[in-house]
Amino acid sequence: MPELPEVQTVADSLRHSLANATIHEVKFLWPKISGNLPHEEMARRLAGKRILDVGRRAKYILIRLDHGTLIVHLRMEGRFYIKESFQATHKHSHVLLHLDDDRRVEYNDTRKFGRFYYYDEGQALTVLDGLGKEPFDDTLTASELHKSTRNKKTSLKVWLLDQTHIAGIGNIYADEICFAARVSPKQPVGRITLKQWETILASTRSILWQAILSGGTTIRTYTSSLGITGRFQLELNAYGRKGEACRQCGTPMKRIVVGQRGTIYCPVCQKVR
Numbered sequence: 001m002p003e004l005p006e007v008q009t010v011a012d013s014l015r016h017s018l019a020n021a022t023i024h025e026v027k028f029l030w031p032k033i034s035g036n037l038p039h040e041e042m043a044r045r046l047a048g049k050r051i052l053d054v055g056r057r058a059k060y061i062l063i064r065l066d067h068g069t070l071i072v073h074l075r076m077e078g079r080f081y082i083k084e085s086f087q088a089t090h091k092h093s094h095v096l097l098h099l100d101d102d103r104r105v106e107y108n109d110t111r112k113f114g115r116f117y118y119y120d121e122g123q124a125l126t127v128l129d130g131l132g133k134e135p136f137d138d139t140l141t142a143s144e145l146h147k148s149t150r151n152k153k154t155s156l157k158v159w160l161l162d163q164t165h166i167a168g169i170g171n172i173y174a175d176e177i178c179f180a181a182r183v184s185p186k187q188p189v190g191r192i193t194l195k196q197w198e199t200i201l202a203s204t205r206s207i208l209w210q211a212i213l214s215g216g217t218t219i220r221t222y223t224s225s226l227g228i229t230g231r232f233q234l235e236l237n238a239y240g241r242k243g244e245a246c247r248q249c250g251t252p253m254k255r256i257v258v259g260q261r262g263t264i265y266c267p268v269c270q271k272v273r
């Protein structure tokens with residue numbers, strides 16, 4: 001599932017290609033992708049709108065129109081293709097946005113879990129309600145995290161995945177953050193010290209930032225015929241390394257389940273305290 005850095009990469013790619021383009025006609029080939037309006041209604045409201053900018057909030061892509069906002073959540077497998085009108089439609093493309101410059105944006109999603117939300121100008125973007133602060137928000141501090149978690153029994157991994165705390169972290173980066181901070185994914189957050197929260201927050205920012213930078217390099221080689229998934233090569237220290245040697249101490253990395261999610265950690269470097 002794309003997390004904050006991948007969604008940022010997709011948003012940047014879309015902004016690069018689509019800013020100032022006008023949507024001519026929209027077709028929902030799978031009606032349920034339309035998350036907050038009947039699909040015909042959403043298609044009608046999007047037609048004729050010009051794309052001003054594309055940004056991100058948590059794992060949502062925000063497409064700002066000259067009137068209103070289209071919000072897309074890619075969920076598990078969502079991706080975009082930008083094609084010339086004469087090119088064939090990709091299998092599993094469920095939403096087609098025909099642009100008035102003869103290009104077509106295809107929203108492709110094998111598992112059909114992704115969703116589109118449309119809000120008219122001035123309407124509250126309710127799908128974003130309840131999201132926590134962005135990791136790079138200057139007002140997000142370790143002391144705030146420390147204070148808000150006293151005596152809480154939630155494990156750090158589950159806490160990191162909860163989008164109401166810090167927005168944008170998913171399974172891959174949660175494992176990477178725990179590893180970098182040398183804290184067990186099972187560590188109850190209520191017993192994490194202020195010093196540890198400082199390390200956790202700093203690790204969160206540096207890991208996500210490196211991933212965004214690494215994604216940025218894929219934009220330069222991006223061409224309109226390729227699918228924009230935001231995936232890229234980034235060296236991971238925990239995720240996907242079950243049984244491999246810990247890069248810190250050499251102990252085999254272990255897989256456990258935390259909050260129903262597969263979790264990889266080093267049993268020596270990341271002890272519950």
Ligand SMILES: [Zn+2]
Pocket residue numbers: 246247248249250251266267268269270
């Ligand atoms: Zn280790």
